[in-house]
Amino acid sequence: xxxxxxxxxxHPYDGKELSRHTRIRTVVPHSDIVVFPxxxxxxxxxxxxxxxxxxxxxxxxxxxxxxxxSADLHASVSGVVTAIRDFHVxxxxxxxxxxxxxxxxxxxxxxxxPRRFEELTDAVIIRAVKQAGIVGMGGAGLPSHIKLxxxxxxxxxxxxxxxxxxxxxxxxxxxRMVENPGKLINGLRIVLKVFPRARGILAIDEQLRDVIxxxxxxxxxxxxxxxxxxxxxxxQGSERQLIYxxxxxxxxxKMLPSDIGCIVHNVDTLVAVNQAVMLYEPLLTRLITVSGxxxxxxxxxxxxxxxxxxxxxxxxxxxxxxxALILDGGTMTGRRIRDLHVPVTKMSSxxxxxxxxxxxxxxxxxxxRCARCVEACPNHLVPIQLLRDAERQNEDAFITHNGLECCxxxxxxxxxxxxxxxxLRITEMRESIVSxxxxxxxxxxxxxx
Amino acid sequence: MTEVRPFTKSANTTMGMMFLVLxxxxxxxxxxxxxxxxxAALIMGISTLTAVLCELLWELLLRRPVTVNDYSAAVSxxxxxxxxxxxxxxxxxxLGSAAGMLLAKLPFGGIGRNLLNPAMTGKLLLLLLFRDxxxxxSVSGEEALTPLRQLAGGDAVSLSDMLTGNTAACIGTGSTxxxxxxxxxxxxxxxxxxxxxxxxxxxxxxxxxxxGNNGWNPVFLAVQYMGGAFLFTVFVxxxxxxxxxxxxxxRFLYGCGLGAGIAVLRLFxxxxxxxxxxxxxxxxxxxxxxxxxxxRPFGIRQSPMETRRxxxxxxxxxxxxxxxxxxLPEDDFDSDILESDIGVSFEDAEEVRMxxxxxxxxxxxxxxxxxxxx
Numbered sequence: 001x002x003x004x005x006x007x008x009x010x011h012p013y014d015g016k017e018l019s020r021h022t023r024i025r026t027v028v029p030h031s032d033i034v035v036f037p038x039x040x041x042x043x044x045x046x047x048x049x050x051x052x053x054x055x056x057x058x059x060x061x062x063x064x065x066x067x068x069x070s071a072d073l074h075a076s077v078s079g080v081v082t083a084i085r086d087f088h089v090x091x092x093x094x095x096x097x098x099x100x101x102x103x104x105x106x107x108x109x110x111x112x113x114p115r116r117f118e119e120l121t122d123a124v125i126i127r128a129v130k131q132a133g134i135v136g137m138g139g140a141g142l143p144s145h146i147k148l149x150x151x152x153x154x155x156x157x158x159x160x161x162x163x164x165x166x167x168x169x170x171x172x173x174x175x176r177m178v179e180n181p182g183k184l185i186n187g188l189r190i191v192l193k194v195f196p197r198a199r200g201i202l203a204i205d206e207q208l209r210d211v212i213x214x215x216x217x218x219x220x221x222x223x224x225x226x227x228x229x230x231x232x233x234x235x236q237g238s239e240r241q242l243i244y245x246x247x248x249x250x251x252x253x254k255m256l257p258s259d260i261g262c263i264v265h266n267v268d269t270l271v272a273v274n275q276a277v278m279l280y281e282p283l284l285t286r287l288i289t290v291s292g293x294x295x296x297x298x299x300x301x302x303x304x305x306x307x308x309x310x311x312x313x314x315x316x317x318x319x320x321x322x323x324a325l326i327l328d329g330g331t332m333t334g335r336r337i338r339d340l341h342v343p344v345t346k347m348s349s350x351x352x353x354x355x356x357x358x359x360x361x362x363x364x365x366x367x368x369r370c371a372r373c374v375e376a377c378p379n380h381l382v383p384i385q386l387l388r389d390a391e392r393q394n395e396d397a398f399i400t401h402n403g404l405e406c407c408x409x410x411x412x413x414x415x416x417x418x419x420x421x422x423x424l425r426i427t428e429m430r431e432s433i434v435s436x437x438x439x440x441x442x443x444x445x446x447x448x449x
Numbered sequence: 450m451t452e453v454r455p456f457t458k459s460a461n462t463t464m465g466m467m468f469l470v471l472x473x474x475x476x477x478x479x480x481x482x483x484x485x486x487x488x489a490a491l492i493m494g495i496s497t498l499t500a501v502l503c504e505l506l507w508e509l510l511l512r513r514p515v516t517v518n519d520y521s522a523a524v525s526x527x528x529x530x531x532x533x534x535x536x537x538x539x540x541x542x543x544l545g546s547a548a549g550m551l552l553a554k555l556p557f558g559g560i561g562r563n564l565l566n567p568a569m570t571g572k573l574l575l576l577l578l579f580r581d582x583x584x585x586x587s588v589s590g591e592e593a594l595t596p597l598r599q600l601a602g603g604d605a606v607s608l609s610d611m612l613t614g615n616t617a618a619c620i621g622t623g624s625t626x627x628x629x630x631x632x633x634x635x636x637x638x639x640x641x642x643x644x645x646x647x648x649x650x651x652x653x654x655x656x657x658x659x660x661g662n663n664g665w666n667p668v669f670l671a672v673q674y675m676g677g678a679f680l681f682t683v684f685v686x687x688x689x690x691x692x693x694x695x696x697x698x699x700r701f702l703y704g705c706g707l708g709a710g711i712a713v714l715r716l717f718x719x720x721x722x723x724x725x726x727x728x729x730x731x732x733x734x735x736x737x738x739x740x741x742x743x744x745r746p747f748g749i750r751q752s753p754m755e756t757r758r759x760x761x762x763x764x765x766x767x768x769x770x771x772x773x774x775x776x777l778p779e780d781d782f783d784s785d786i787l788e789s790d791i792g793v794s795f796e797d798a799e800e801v802r803m804x805x806x807x808x809x810x811x812x813x814x815x816x817x818x819x820x821x822x823x
Contacts, residue, residue: 006747010459012455012457012459013457168457240747240748241747244747244748250747250748251748252746252747252748252749253746253748255748325456327456331455331456331457332454332455332456332457333454333455334454334456335454336456354456357456358456358457358458359455359456359457359458362458362462365462365463365464365516365519366463366516366558366559366560366561366562367560367561368463368466368519368521368560368561368690368691369561369690369691369693369695370463370466370690371690371695371696372461374695374696374697374744378747379746379747379748380744380745380746380747381744381746382695382696382743382744384695385695385739385743401743402743402746402749405746405747405748405749410454410455413454413455413458414455414457414458414459415459415461416458416459417459417461417462417463417465417466418462418463419458419462421453423454423455424453424454
């Protein structure tokens with residue numbers, strides 16, 4: 001079978017060797033204060049349903065969704081709500097957050113007896129996912145029940161489990177597939193139950209041969225689930241590139257995957273779906289890779305949402321040397337963070353601490369028109385042309401040159417020999433246009449209100 | 450402190466790429482020195498030095514950031530030296546190199562902004578000024594004919610001599626073997642790709658077979674490939690980043706034009722130095738090619754077939770719409786389409802729409818669709 005891929009893309013240093021061999025460690029917050037920002041998803045911030053002074057149990061809902069693209073929020077520790085106030089978050093700035101004093105007992109709300117998903121109706125499954133507050137763990141934070149309820153569920157042909165971690169340093173999905181493949185497969189089966197005509201596809205990086213073998217043997221008897229290999233390349237895990245590699249269908253920036261009969265879910269999301277539907281468990285933990293050459297014991301951690309980053313790094317053995325660069329996310333799409341006293345949210349994915357800031361020493365020079373960016377762009381754009389349009393603030397030219405198709409994968413900035421801020425300028429320009437639906441038309445569809 | 454993504458960048462730099470180009474140019478330069486002696490080395494040296502000095506002085510005088518350390522000036526200078534005959538007076542490389550840099554490259558803003566290849570501009574200027582000297586390939590007083598002249602005159606041409614470079618030619622283009630080493634090096638290091646050579650070989654071969662009066666004759670074709678500066682132009686000069694199209698399709702078309710240009714100039718035109726003239730013309734087409742070969746973005750279907758299909762569908766919808774209108778009473782028809790413009794009551798418009806739907810349901814739907822999408 002041919003290995004699926006797309007044209008373009010890059011091969012950055014992936015650093016996965018640092019963390020891929022250690023088992024997932026479960027850590028619980030020891031500190032008194034656990035922080036739950038109300039906005040851990042795409043839409044509007046959730047509305048608190050607890051007040052300062054209320055006692056809460058692990059798994060209890062503390063905030064309810066406000067609007068369609070918002071999600072419920074649950075306490076991951078037991079204790080007492082002390083305040084609802086602004087708190088620093090990893091994305092920079094502050095968010096209104098519920099602050100809970102952790103009593104250290106982690107007493108849980110009583111869960112009903114586990115159930116079998118085969119007997120459930122679609123509506124029950126979707127409601128269970130919604131009530132568990134599950135959001136897409138790929139980074140955008142779209143509540144998962146929205147993906148499960150497209151306009152025409154019978155028109156969905158493929159449910160793709162995105163097992164491709166193309167982001168450098170990240171290995172949490174790999175560890176998840178090694179350690180609990182059953183939960184992943186079961187999560188996929190639950191989602192397939194909602195889409196009667198769909199086939200389930202596990203799209204896995206060709207290099208992860210052990211996982212491919214294991215998952216193939218598990219799914220051998222399931223006529224609806226297939227394992228497909230995709231090439232090791234960045235950004236192979238990007239939704240559009242993955243759908244193309246696996247199904248041959250193409251998707252442009254105006255469309256949603258459901259328009260072409262595909263649904264893409266992240267590994268961690270499917271596992272959470274499994275827990276929510278079978279065991280009534282809300283989303284309380286998330287897998288986070290802590291890696292980089294400054295971390296004493298790099299690895300993957302099952303972390304309770306609300307635990308602070310510095311406590312997590314402490315559990316990973318702390319820093320062995322002074323980091324020059326700490327990232328929330330990977331080296332391609334991550335964000336630099338300075339203040340480590342921020343909580344883990346549903347959208348956190350990894351922390352990378354590096355002793356050397358490689359990009360810092362690189363000086364910008366004049367463009368030589370080498371066209372490396374054109375070759376690398378996975379969306380087949382001409383980034384250098386878009387940079388010129390953006391520099392001249394020429395919105396019409398930017399739109400004509402399909403600048404709105406950019407998916408912000410950063411490949412152009414990575415590959416540029418002149419170290420031009422291609423992706424930065426293009427993203428700025430694109431965002432300023434997309435925020436005005438009258439100019440951007442269907443491209444604003446992905447903004448969700 | 451970098452604050453922006455990505456936090457990792459490729460080790461590739463412009464300087465590194467240009468240095469690799471310099472390395473790649475060493476085999477043909479070496480072959481030139483081997484066959485034509487120290488004078489060849491002197492010409493290339495003077496040419497390179499002049500180019501670098503011109504860029505340095507220009508940037509110092511105009512207080513611009515100095516960019517000579519990206520080696521691009523050295524590459525232009527060296528290439529100019531390599532496409533001069535070995536017996537030219539020593540002020541030729543000075544003049545050519547300075548003209549190339551000061552006329553073609555620097556006034557446009559330096560690397561990446563020039564329309565014309567500096568080395569090519571320098572050579573073209575020298576050709577126009579000193580036609581005889583530039584076509585005199587005699588070495589140390591011995592008269593010599595280029596292989597292409599020999600072929601035209603009906604003489605026997607030694608292919609093995611052309612391969613090693615033991616022939617009358619420009620300094621760097623004589624040895625086909627060395628030029629192919631350069632080409633392979635540039636391709637393997639990813640500095641160039643095969644789009645331009647592919648296009649050039651296709652159009653060049655086709656025209657040579659059709660109009661060369663020698664049909665499929667392999668010796669004739671081999672001499673045409675190896676003679677003159679065809680290979681050097683296609684694999685090295687046309688690949689100059691600043692003056693080649695950005696997109697693959699554009700590069701392929703550029704290559705086609707270049708190959709055809711060289712063939713036409715050799716077959717029907719002023720035969721000497723066809724490659725450089727064809728390249729000059731093709732350089733001028735780059736902005737046009739760039740503007741018209743923008744790649745189709747991922748997931749947007751816009752193949753000509755698709756476009757035609759959509760146009761046909763729209764036209765059919767338009768025809769149906771006209772038919773619907775024709776079947777309606779005149780005044781009612783107005784109220785239907787100009788509902789918003791002249792403020793006809795909603796009921797009237799609704800009635801008309803119902804009528805239209807009853808008669809030609811499909812047509813009305815198409816018309817509504819059409820109206821919405823205009």
